[in-house]
Amino acid sequence: MRLRIKLTGDQEYLLLPIHHNEILQGIIYRHLDPQIAERIHEHGIKDPYGTRSLKLFTFSRLIGSRKPRIDLERRTIKFSYPISWVIASPLKEFIVSLCNNLRSQQCLQIKGPGIPDQDVYVSSVLPEVPPHYKSPVVVETLSPITVYRTEKVNGKNFTRYLSPHESEFSELVLSNLARKYRTLRDDDLSLDGQACIKPLRINKRENIVYYKGTIIKGWSGVFELSLPPEVYPLAFAAGLGSRNSQGFGCIGMWRGHL
Numbered sequence: 001m002r003l004r005i006k007l008t009g010d011q012e013y014l015l016l017p018i019h020h021n022e023i024l025q026g027i028i029y030r031h032l033d034p035q036i037a038e039r040i041h042e043h044g045i046k047d048p049y050g051t052r053s054l055k056l057f058t059f060s061r062l063i064g065s066r067k068p069r070i071d072l073e074r075r076t077i078k079f080s081y082p083i084s085w086v087i088a089s090p091l092k093e094f095i096v097s098l099c100n101n102l103r104s105q106q107c108l109q110i111k112g113p114g115i116p117d118q119d120v121y122v123s124s125v126l127p128e129v130p131p132h133y134k135s136p137v138v139v140e141t142l143s144p145i146t147v148y149r150t151e152k153v154n155g156k157n158f159t160r161y162l163s164p165h166e167s168e169f170s171e172l173v174l175s176n177l178a179r180k181y182r183t184l185r186d187d188d189l190s191l192d193g194q195a196c197i198k199p200l201r202i203n204k205r206e207n208i209v210y211y212k213g214t215i216i217k218g219w220s221g222v223f224e225l226s227l228p229p230e231v232y233p234l235a236f237a238a239g240l241g242s243r244n245s246q247g248f249g250c251i252g253m254w255r256g257h258l
Contacts (some may be wrong), residue, residue, distance in 0.1 A: 001095040002088040002128040008121045013078040015115050019210040021247035023112050031101040047183045057089035058239030060142035060250040090237040131253045136226040142250040144207040144218025145241040147172035161217035164199035180238050198224040
């Protein structure tokens with residue numbers, strides 16, 4: 001389940017810090033019913049076959065009417081109105097709560113370091129129809145995909161982020177998707193030999209995002225995606241890869257030409 005939100009403002013553009021995923025995530029939590037927000041933020045959904053819990057939502061970058069303008073000196077970025085924003089989750093109560101609260105409040109107050117307080121208006125909140133599935137499909141990243149391994153280097157833990165050109169990238173994306181599936185369905189599912197994600201057109205440089213003082217690296221571009229039919233909707237609803245609730249792994253159907 002996905003929502004496409006249209007945003008407008010009193011000014012020509014929305015001014016944000018370059019690294020603003022935490023601000024966008026905060027908007028989502030503030031516009032959920034309190035009990036839902038607390039349950040997802042504090043506890044998540046428990047993986048029945050493991051020790052981890054998953055937040056099970058993702059969101060896109062902001063998509064302005066023109067290319068964003070970055071000011072490296074002030075460390076800010078400008079998004080021209082109107083702005084589109086996609087938020088997705090396989091949890092029905094999450095989507096219903098968020099949709100109702102955004103429609104009723106209609107004004108988002110934006111605050112952050114190095115920017116003025118701003119009012120942003122919600123002009124529409126529209127559910128998106130799940131895309132038709134015919135394997136394989138070509139998808140584009142609406143926010144970067146990130147997967148990583150934690151390794152020991154000189155006795156200390158080190159996070160190694162993987163490139164789409166490494167074979168482990170596909171393996172980790174698919175194992176993560178299988179974990180999401182079993183968390184929702186309480187059913188262990190192996191995607192070995194049944195699925196793949198292949199890079200078709202990838203940005204030359206990785207995306208580097210600072211989130212609460214932590215560096216996160218992800219990749220944007222166009223991918224070919226093959227999945228079993230029962231898993232395919234989950235990729236669009238929960239995102240691909242890790243750190244989805246921090247604004248990573250949101251995808252959409254590719255409508256361009258390779």
